[in-house]
């Protein structure tokens with residue numbers, strides 16, 4: 492499934508993203524209303540997430556960047572030169588140059604579902620590393636990806652920063668890790684970021700910042716539904732909430748109805764009571780054992796683990 496030249500998004504005659512509509516309509520019909528987190532990231536949502544990475548309470552980006560900045564020689568040592576670095580969901584990553592400048596890679600293969608974004612950031616990166624071959628691939632990395640012919644013979648390093656793995660429940664993340672192993676092949680390595688379990692107040696603040704940027708990011712999903720799926724959801728009647736769910740070691744983002752309300756989406760009516768919510772994102776947190784167990788279940792053997800100076804975030808290197 493190379494997706495070469497194929498549209499990655501299925502639309503109807505009115506340009507409606509069919510998967511988006513299906514996920515929203517089925518999610519809103521559930522007892523606990525829930526919409527998969529991937530739909531938070533339209534253009535506005537992706538920009539708002541970039542803003543989140545700059546707010547004081549949101550430590551993961553700074554903590555992971557610190558590790559990438561400070562531990563370059565250890566990465567070089569453990570990973571070695573000459574690998575093709577395959578980044579899963581590269582987006583507009585500012586972390587990539589830090590890794591690439593420490594390990595002497597043979598090629599860089601950014602994978603992303605957003606083609607325009609992908610090509611723009613690939614060009615920026617090429618400008619920074621003139622001698623490095625860059626082969627962007629527009630693909631859904633949740634499925635096995637056929638890598639470019641040019642890197643077929645090179646040993647691979649998968650790079651999956653940002654604790655994006657934490658957005659998935661265990662069975663989905665295990666599926667993804669196994670798929671990554673198939674994409675990368677025998678003898679490959681994986682460098683993966685995983686956010687750590689810590690004080691619940693620190694975690695909640697990271698997902699409910701004082702400036703309200705995360706609230707905007709969450710509410711933007713309703714704005715997107717209204718715009719793209721002909722909805723009339725009253726945004727002003729929803730409040731952003733970040734819950735720490737200790738049993739599952741995860742932050743859950745919800746949009747909570749402030750009173751009884753009803754709305755329509757694509758001609759379907761939904762009703763909510765006061766205090767009822769729409770669950771919009773999970774962000775799982777890990778300790779050493781849970782992160783290793785997840786990797787092992789996905790077919791990867793952990794070989795090294797790095798933390799930032801305040802023990803907030805982990806980067807783990809694993810062997811296929």
Ligand code: AVJ
Pocket residue numbers: 540543551653654655657658697698705708772773774
């Ligand atoms: C992009 C999935 C890593 O879970 O920390 C940030 C997304 N959501 N604030 C995270 C997010 C709310 C973020 N990831």
